[in-house]
Amino acid sequence: MKRITILIITLLSLGLLGGCGYNSMQAAEEAVFAAWGDVEASYQRRADMIPNLVEVVKGYAKHEADTLTAVTEARAKVGSLQVSKDLVNNPQALEKFQQAQGQLSGALSRLMVVVERYPDLKANQNFMNLQNQLEGTENRINVSRVGYNKAVQDFNTSIRTFPNSLTNSLLLHLTRKEPFKADEGAKTAPKVKF
Numbered sequence: 001m002k003r004i005t006i007l008i009i010t011l012l013s014l015g016l017l018g019g020c021g022y023n024s025m026q027a028a029e030e031a032v033f034a035a036w037g038d039v040e041a042s043y044q045r046r047a048d049m050i051p052n053l054v055e056v057v058k059g060y061a062k063h064e065a066d067t068l069t070a071v072t073e074a075r076a077k078v079g080s081l082q083v084s085k086d087l088v089n090n091p092q093a094l095e096k097f098q099q100a101q102g103q104l105s106g107a108l109s110r111l112m113v114v115v116e117r118y119p120d121l122k123a124n125q126n127f128m129n130l131q132n133q134l135e136g137t138e139n140r141i142n143v144s145r146v147g148y149n150k151a152v153q154d155f156n157t158s159i160r161t162f163p164n165s166l167t168n169s170l171l172l173h174l175t176r177k178e179p180f181k182a183d184e185g186a187k188t189a190p191k192v193k194f
Contacts, residue, residue, distance in 0.1 A: 021164030028155040032177050033085045035151035042141040050075045053130045071111050074104040091178045102183040149179040
């Protein structure tokens with residue numbers, strides 16, 4: 001009789017543990033880290049491509065050296081930041097990282113204005129190919145950010161809903177992750193002047 005009671009208690013305990021969310025919360029956190037890896041990969045692709053773009057443009061647009069210098073400096077600033085998966089657990093470091101990426105995006109926008117201002121740049125096939133790659137990379141970055149934010153939402157929801165919230169508070173102590181947020185002034189459309 002004692003063995004049957006112990007067996008029933010063991011089976012009930014296993015059944016309760018299966019529904020406590022322990023594994024699903026950890027899987028959700030790993031999805032956040034994987035999504036962050038996608039964001040990093042997109043940023044790395046852009047950082048690797050920018051020197052080539054700048055060199056091609058330099059050959060054709062010596063009269064806009066300050067814009068090209070701003071792009072190079074912004075890229076260097078982004079490259080100097082130490083990025084790891086722990087960044088998603090540190091809101092201040094994530095904000096600093098986003099600011100550096102925002103500065104790079106702004107410098108790249110100014111570079112595109114240079115292209116519009118000097119049509120002879122657009123005639124160069126190499127430049128057009130690099131410009132298309134850059135536009136594609138910016139789209140990939142956006143898609144990666146959206147994917148990261150979705151993973152963060154799923155994770156944050158998983159640690160805040162019952163019974164996962166109980167398991168988290170008793171066993172895991174996982175904290176909410178911060179999603180990407182729009183840069184200051186992003187609500188205002190940029191003005192392009194020629």
